[in-house]
Amino acid sequence: MxxxxxxxxxxxxxxxxxxxxxxxxxxxxxxxxxxxxxxxxxxxxxxxxxxxxxxxxxxxxxxxxxxxxxxxxxxxxxxxxxxxxxxxxxxxxxxxxxxxxxxxxxxxxxxxxxxxxxxxxxxxxxxxxxxxxxxxxxxxxxxxxxxxxxxxxxxxxxxxxxxxxxxxxxxxxxxxxxxVREKQDSRTVIGLDVNEDNVALSALSAEGIEDTLVIDFPEIKFERHRYFTMRKRVQNAEKPSIHDTLEGQEERFVRDRLHKVSRHIVDWSRQFEKPCIVFEDLKEMRDSIDYGTRMNRRLHHLPFRALQYYTSYKAAFEGVPTAWIAPEYTSQRCPLCGHMERGNRNKKRFKCRSCGQQDHADRSASVNIAVKGIRKHQEWTVPALNSLPQVRTVRRQASGAVDAPTVTHDTVRGYQTDGVTGVSD
Ligand SMILES: [Zn+2]
Structure with a gap:
């Protein structure tokens, strides 16, 4: 069909x-x-x-x-x-x-x-x-x-x-x-976890996790905070025209960066067999339950919809379908044993209180999003996951489209030191 x-x-x-x-x-x-x-x-x-x-x-x-x-x-x-x-x-x-x-x-x-x-x-x-x-x-x-x-x-x-x-x-x-291929007709499902300063992608097939990529973009967060402060200042000085100009500049900056990130996401996804990119439908949760501070912060601090939209139309141009899943529990569920607990996640670190698995928290979320995507849209079943591959992190430089690999994390040894250092929130 x-x-x-x-x-x-x-x-x-x-x-x-x-x-x-x-x-x-x-x-x-x-x-x-x-x-x-x-x-x-x-x-x-x-x-x-x-x-x-x-x-x-x-x-x-x-x-x-x-x-x-x-x-x-x-x-x-x-x-x-x-x-x-x-x-x-x-x-x-x-x-x-x-x-x-x-x-x-x-x-x-x-x-x-x-x-x-x-x-x-x-x-x-x-x-x-x-x-x-x-x-x-x-x-x-x-x-x-x-x-x-x-x-x-x-x-x-x-x-x-x-x-x-x-x-x-x-x-x-x-x-x-x-x-655009029908989303039901996919062999690899890619979960996309969007955060204020990065996106995490995990590609999941019937064989297991094919690969994980984290794209860091700290400058988007930095610039948004910088513009926020500047806008506040001119707002207090009652100069609405400057305020509007700043808003335009910030918007252009963020949009330009999000375009590059979305291009990167689609290019990476295309290497897999019959890919489908899955997003969390964050709109759905806005009117429902309180999902805790992490979710609230994510909603207010990044134009998620824009990144998802850019990604989905760029993907469509490559014939790659996209799909949506509900966002519940994607950051609390252990991708290996399925145990769900709010305390599993602490900032950028994930530690399962049941099986002891430790991981980059955003990667865990991206795996869970892919799992949900398979369950919702595919006829094949989610494979049992015994271990997770290394997380490869690339950073989008503020100066342009240069991707310099920064760190490679070994999940067997745990993510606790690398992952938490330097996380300001
Ligand atoms: Zn577990």
């Missing part, structure tokens, strides 16, 4: 429109609403539906292709009214704006500049274009850049519209080459 999924996505952007062209786009969306209403009116008059597109296009001050798409949308709505038998109701028309629907390279165009920004050009009206730069979430920009440069992509229709008074462009992209 394997069904692969094609990657289709709608990317949302804000339009930073050049000069005074915003009113032109606005007028076009009002014209688009006219075309929509006119289609409904003609259909209700009993005009042959095949004639409607041309009749509306003759009078609409829009690019013909755009008018055709709006008419098609309105006729689609009419079909629904028929289906619900409310065709005779007075009006299905509305006031205001209606999205401009456009085909790529007909109604709109995109250009990737050398500096990574993406320029747009929308044919709002015949021979009248709206130009500018797309702005928006890094992840959406990343995908769009990939679509503009990589093969195997199709850029589809887009809608230009006003959302809360601001112009936006919603672009449909499809990755025709890449499909």
């Amino acid at each position: 394997t069904q692969e999924q094609t990657l289709v996505k709608t990317l949302d952007f804000q339009l930073n429109i050049q000069s005074d062209n915003e009113s032109l786009l606005y007028d076009a969306t009002v014209e688009s609403r006219w075309a929509y209403n006119e289609t409904i009116r003609l259909a209700k008059q009993g005009v042959d539906w095949d004639e409607i597109p041309d009749r509306v296009a003759d009078h609409a001050d829009l690019v013909k292709n755009t008018t055709q798409r709006v008419v098609a949308k309105a006729l689609g709505a009419m079909e629904n009214y028929h289906a619900y038998d409310d065709f005779g109701l007075p009006s299905h028309t509305k006031d205001g704006t209606y999205p401009l629907r456009a085909n790529y390279e007909e109604g709109y165009n995109l250009t990737l500049r050398d500096d990574g920004t993406v320029e747009f050009r929308i044919s709002a009206k015949p021979y009248k274009h709206v130009n500018g730069v797309l702005e928006g979430d890094d992840t959406h920009l990343d995908i769009l850049r990939a679509a503009l440069t990589g093969d195997g992509w199709t850029i589809g229709t887009a809608e230009a519209l006003f959302h809360n008074g601001n112009p936006e462009l919603h672009i449909n992209v499809t990755n025709t080459k890449q499909t």
Whole structure:
């Protein structure tokens, strides 16, 4: 029962429109609403539906292709009214704006500049274009850049519209080459434990633990704390603009680092046979029980969702599925004997009070996440674990993408000295 999924996505952007062209786009969306209403009116008059597109296009001050798409949308709505038998109701028309629907390279165009920004050009009206730069979430920009440069992509229709008074462009992209394997069809399940200053990854197959990696990123924690202090200071000085600037700088810094970490996670995961990356669904726990200080701190101190999101979409681009599990007990359970006790974990050190196993606590958590992932999504069973492989730690340098191996921990001798030294919380 394997069904692969094609990657289709709608990317949302804000339009930073050049000069005074915003009113032109606005007028076009009002014209688009006219075309929509006119289609409904003609259909209700009993005009042959095949004639409607041309009749509306003759009078609409829009690019013909755009008018055709709006008419098609309105006729689609009419079909629904028929289906619900409310065709005779007075009006299905509305006031205001209606999205401009456009085909790529007909109604709109995109250009990737050398500096990574993406320029747009929308044919709002015949021979009248709206130009500018797309702005928006890094992840959406990343995908769009990939679509503009990589093969195997199709850029589809887009809608230009006003959302809360601001112009936006919603672009449909499809990755025709890449499909994402069904998560149930995996041979290696990788548990991802996200913390404030590191992530721990353990790859678990039917044979046992294939490997463990801990990626340290102390500079993210450091910078977040530094910015937090700076923001506090300017907040007290009542300078909201500086406060906002700092927030933007911090966000960009953290997002940039999280992108690199997520790239690392996906690259590492791809070495295993049919991998599936499993996350803890931390959203679920926010409204439920108090999971203790460690969890609360994790929730507030790191943009977990962002890292999980970056990882899952990068994984999808490599055809790697991702999955979610509930976060209960992942840090308290002994990965070897299954014993669960809150006191098992003490900061970065895990010591089982039942079998005496000692380990890097974040690695233990990542193993438990993988175990839960196998139980929830896979048909094969979790192997009995008698020993855990060494933990390899790499550090993402603040200066860039250099990965320097720092320490290798031998779990047989225990983690107690290396693991606890230097842990400030
Ligand atoms: Zn144990």
